[in-house]
Amino acid sequence: MHIRKVTAYPLRYPEPNDRMVMRHVTLAKIETDNGLVGWGECISQWPEAALAVKTLIEQGFAPLLIGRDPTENHALYRLIKDHCWWYGDTGMATFAVSAIDIALWDLKGKALGLPIHNLLGGKLHDRLRACASTHPSKAGLDDLAQELADHAQNGYTAVKVGFGKMGEANLGTDEKRDIAYVRAVREAIGPNVDFMVDLGKKTRWDYAMGVRMSREFEQYGLRWIEDPFQPTNIEAYQHLRRSIQTQVAAGEREWTPAAYKRLIELGVADIYLADPGRIGGITAVKEVIEMTAAAHLFYNAHTWSSAINTAAAVHLTATAPNYIVFELKPLPSPLQNELVVMPITQEGGWVPVLNGPGLGIEIREEAVHKYLFDHVV
Numbered sequence: 223m224h225i226r227k228v229t230a231y232p233l234r235y236p237e238p239n240d241r242m243v244m245r246h247v248t249l250a251k252i253e254t255d256n257g258l259v260g261w262g263e264c265i266s267q268w269p270e271a272a273l274a275v276k277t278l279i280e281q282g283f284a285p286l287l288i289g290r291d292p293t294e295n296h297a298l299y300r301l302i303k304d305h306c307w308w309y310g311d312t313g314m315a316t317f318a319v320s321a322i323d324i325a326l327w328d329l330k331g332k333a334l335g336l337p338i339h340n341l342l343g344g345k346l347h348d349r350l351r352a353c354a355s356t357h358p359s360k361a362g363l364d365d366l367a368q369e370l371a372d373h374a375q376n377g378y379t380a381v382k383v384g385f386g387k388m389g390e391a392n393l394g395t396d397e398k399r400d401i402a403y404v405r406a407v408r409e410a411i412g413p414n415v416d417f418m419v420d421l422g423k424k425t426r427w428d429y430a431m432g433v434r435m436s437r438e439f440e441q442y443g444l445r446w447i448e449d450p451f452q453p454t455n456i457e458a459y460q461h462l463r464r465s466i467q468t469q470v471a472a473g474e475r476e477w478t479p480a481a482y483k484r485l486i487e488l489g490v491a492d493i494y495l496a497d498p499g500r501i502g503g504i505t506a507v508k509e510v511i512e513m514t515a516a517a518h519l520f521y522n523a524h525t526w527s528s529a530i531n532t533a534a535a536v537h538l539t540a541t542a543p544n545y546i547v548f549e550l551k552p553l554p555s556p557l558q559n560e561l562v563v564m565p566i567t568q569e570g571g572w573v574p575v576l577n578g579p580g581l582g583i584e585i586r587e588e589a590v591h592k593y594l595f596d597h598v599v
């Protein structure tokens with residue numbers, strides 16, 4: 223068996239979980255001479271990045287991969303990483319590596335008739351605890367709190383909110399209102415649902431505010447506070463972690479396992495979020511799981527894009543001894559619900575681990591072509 227063809231698809235789609243904002247990803251499709259097909263994805267996100275990744279995959283990596291055995295996926299991962307050494311280990315190159323790596327794991331699983339969690343050494347969990355990961359946009363605190371209570375009512379035992387997102391929520395802009403919001407949510411969801419606050423890019427605190435706000439939030443029992451500071455503000459993370467009793471999550475803006483190793487050594491967080499569509503695919507996230515587990519810390523999947531990314535994260539999380547929750551977008555979304563024959567959803571608060579060969583999902587190519595784009599508008 224050898225790789226016959228490598229194709230990349232930049233997709234643009236409206237995200238119902240983000241007020242129908244257009245989001246972008248790049249899919250990779252690898253085909254073999256005996257008719258197998260593997261799919262991967264990277265979270266390229268901006269339209270020009272999604273298009274740049276297509277060039278890297280089809281014109282940079284494809285000539286190296288064609289003719290090779292896809293079951294040698296680790297060797298091929300190293301091959302493409304070495305190829306892009308001058309422009310790699312960050313940004314576009316790592317997006318391209320991520321999409322190819324996931325597609326190779328999918329192909330290997332299909333070739334061997336095994337799910338990826340089996341190829342990774344075996345699953346520790348048959349189902350994953352679901353978290354509704356939300357970008358609130360409503361104006362009033364009662365409506366905002368009710369939205370999360372509705373998710374809890376639908377079975378979720380954990381909810382996460384991104385501050386500073388679009389819309390009229392204006393979370394992260396007024397200290398007193400933010401505290402009132404956290405209180406309102408805790409009252410609405412009750413004492414038994416985990417609640418996380420993600421500060422997001424637009425609303426990061428300074429150190430003093432981080433300590434002040436985290437201590438205010440502590441009475442409402444947050445499971446974790448995510449990305450309170452700019453990722454490079456290492457000292458603020460270190461000090462905050464020593465100043466509060468709530469756990470701190472970080473990591474989603476990193477690009478490599480080596481970067482996570484450094485953050486772990488510096489003690490910036492208790493929980494490290496890693497996205498297979500950003501840091502180098504399943505191969506790289508597996509390294510982060512091993513590193514965090516060895517350091518007695520937590521790994522949690524960062525996954526908020528297509529069903530391909532979600533599936534990759536399901537397999538990884540199934541093998542993680544140290545995950546907390548598995549995040550899902552609570553509203554149906556085109557690249558979750560149209561892209562695959564059987565969408566990945568929660569039932570009764572749990573996401574079942576996928577047990578089909580490879581990623582264990584079946585791609586609907588008509589959806590790929592429906593959302594394909596070829597230039598920035």
Ligand SMILES: [Mg+2]
Nearest residue numbers: 420448449474
């Ligand atoms: Mg986040």
